[in-house]
Each structure stands twice: as structure tokens, then as C-alpha cells.
Amino acid sequence: MTDHAVLTLEHIGLRIGGARILQDVSLQVPAGEMLGVIGPNGAGKTTLFNVISGVIRPTEGTVHLDGRDVTAEPIHRRAAAGLGRTFQTSSLFPALTVLENVRLTAQAHAGHATSVFHTPRRSDAATATASAALAEVGLADRADTVASGLAHGQKRKLEIAMLIAMDPKVILLDEPMAGVGSGDVPAITEVIRGLHRGGRTVLMVEHHMEVVLGLVDRVAVMHHGELLAVDTPEAVMANPTVQSAYLGESV
Numbered sequence: 001m002t003d004h005a006v007l008t009l010e011h012i013g014l015r016i017g018g019a020r021i022l023q024d025v026s027l028q029v030p031a032g033e034m035l036g037v038i039g040p041n042g043a044g045k046t047t048l049f050n051v052i053s054g055v056i057r058p059t060e061g062t063v064h065l066d067g068r069d070v071t072a073e074p075i076h077r078r079a080a081a082g083l084g085r086t087f088q089t090s091s092l093f094p095a096l097t098v099l100e101n102v103r104l105t106a107q108a109h110a111g112h113a114t115s116v117f118h119t120p121r122r123s124d125a126a127t128a129t130a131s132a133a134l135a136e137v138g139l140a141d142r143a144d145t146v147a148s149g150l151a152h153g154q155k156r157k158l159e160i161a162m163l164i165a166m167d168p169k170v171i172l173l174d175e176p177m178a179g180v181g182s183g184d185v186p187a188i189t190e191v192i193r194g195l196h197r198g199g200r201t202v203l204m205v206e207h208h209m210e211v212v213l214g215l216v217d218r219v220a221v222m223h224h225g226e227l228l229a230v231d232t233p234e235a236v237m238a239n240p241t242v243q244s245a246y247l248g249e250s251v
């Protein structure tokens with residue numbers, strides 16, 4: 001493990017029943033990198049995110065976050081240690097306003113008690129953090145809108161703002177373009193690019209190949225639960241093993 005790797009996977013394996021879902025996945029993600037994770041359906045991308053975020057414990061191997069072994073730690077401990085994640089399905093509180101949604105995560109990060117059953121406590125610091133996160137994703141003018149009233153693309157931006165407010169060391173984006181209309185893709189791409197420009201470390205599973213290749217520093221290619229290659233977009237596109245296993249049929 002190098003000193004500057006903020007996320008390190010070593011020899012991750014996962015067996016469920018008789019099935020081998022992940023096999024010998026090793027990966028180092030330096031601080032500030034944006035890494036795309038691609039691969040055909042069923043390749044193991046979401047499962048890998050589940051292993052990183054603590055939803056699933058691997059049967060082999062280790063996960064280190066910022067040098068600390070979190071392999072045995074539950075989801076909330078990893079989140080507290082700086083792992084932020086969006087899911088393929090929305091994780092918003094639909095009855096709260098846009099600002100209240102972000103303020104909840106800002107308060108949670110600051111260590112305040114939060115409950116969805118109470119009006120979020122007024123806190124100047126949390127409100128300032130939330131407002132800054134909304135400005136970063138371009139939703140400042142929707143702060144008082146009830147979240148359920150947002151268009152789909154705006155909900156995706158709100159989810160990213162909720163992550164930003166937690167100031168995570170590593171951000172996992174699970175298919176940020178899923179369900180997003182083609183008209184919203186450029187704006188959300190810019191929000192993700194902004195995460196990177198801000199120096200954040202981002203891993204992104206995404207099927208939208210143009211988005212991935214245009215955004216990331218490196219691409220990790222998964223196939224049948226294994227990492228086929230981890231390299232620059234250009235090198236991955238030119239890799240014959242990747243082409244025959246995946247890109248040849250999809251790009």
C-alpha cells in the first residue's frame with residue numbers, strides 16, 4: 001500500500017453459496033483521483049461498491065480507507081471514517097425541502113443528532129455547509145423546494161450535494177446517470193467534474209461510456225468478478241483483452 005492511496009483493496013474475493021462473485025480484486029486509488037468502474041452487466045461492479053461501503057463483507061481480502069483497515073467495520077462506521085456513497089435508487093427525504101435534506105447530512109457529519117421525524121434543528125454552521133453544497137451543484141435557487149417536486153436530474157444533483165455536505169474522503173457514485181434524460185446528462189457531468197476539480201476522490205460506476213471516458217483519470221474494467229485492467233481511458237480502449245471481453249461488443 002502506498003502512502004497516498006486513500007482507498008486500497010487487497011485481494012478481495014466474495015463467494016455467495018457456490019458462486020464466486022468477486023475474485024482477487026486489488027486496487028489502489030490515490031487521493032484526488034477520479035476512477036471509473038465499467039464492465040458488462042453482472043460483472044460485479046455494484047457488488048464491489050457494496051464491499052467497499054460495508055454493505056457486504058468480503059470472504060477474502062481487505063479494504064483500507066485512508067490507511068485504516070475497515071474490512072470488518074459496518075456501513076455507518078465507514079461513513080463516519082469518510083466514505084460517502086450514492087445508490088442506484090434515490091435516498092432523499094421526499095417530504096423535506098432541498099435545503100433540509102442537505103442540512104440533515106451536514107448535521108450528521110458534524111455529529112448532531114438527526115431524525116427524519118423532527119424538523120431539522122436550526123444550525124447556522126450546518127445551514128452554511130448545506131447552502132455551499134447546493135451552490136456547488138447548481139441548486140441554490142431550489143433550496144426551499146420540497147424534494148419530491150424536483151425533476152429527476154435535479155434529484156441526482158441533490159444527492160451529490162448531500163454527499164458534499166459530509167465532506168467525504170472517498171465518494172462512490174453508483175450509476176449517477178441512471179434514469180437521467182439525455183438533456184440532463186451534460187449538467188450532471190459538470191457537477192461530477194466539479195467534484196474532481198475540488199480535489200475529491202471519486203469512484204464512479206457508470207454504463208454511459210462517453211461520460212466515463214470523458215471524466216475519469218483511470219478506468220477499472222471488471223469482467224466475471226475480476227479486474228481485467230486499470231489504466232487511462234486511452235490505454236483501456238486500446239487494450240485487446242478489454243476489447244474482446246467487453247468494449248468490442250459495446251463501443
Ligand SMILES: Nc1ncnc2c1ncn2[C@@H]1O[C@H](COP(=O)(O)OP(=O)(O)OP(=O)(O)O)[C@@H](O)[C@H]1O
Nearest residue numbers: 016019021039040041042043044045046047048222
Ligand atoms: N446476494 C447475491 N447472491 C447471489 N448472487 C449475487 C448476489 N449479489 C450479486 N450477485 C451476482 O453477482 C454478479 C455481479 O452482480 P453485480 O450487481 O455486482 O453486477 P454489476 O456489474 O453491478 O451489474 P449491472 O451493471 O447489471 O448493475 C451477478 O451475477 C449477480 O447475479
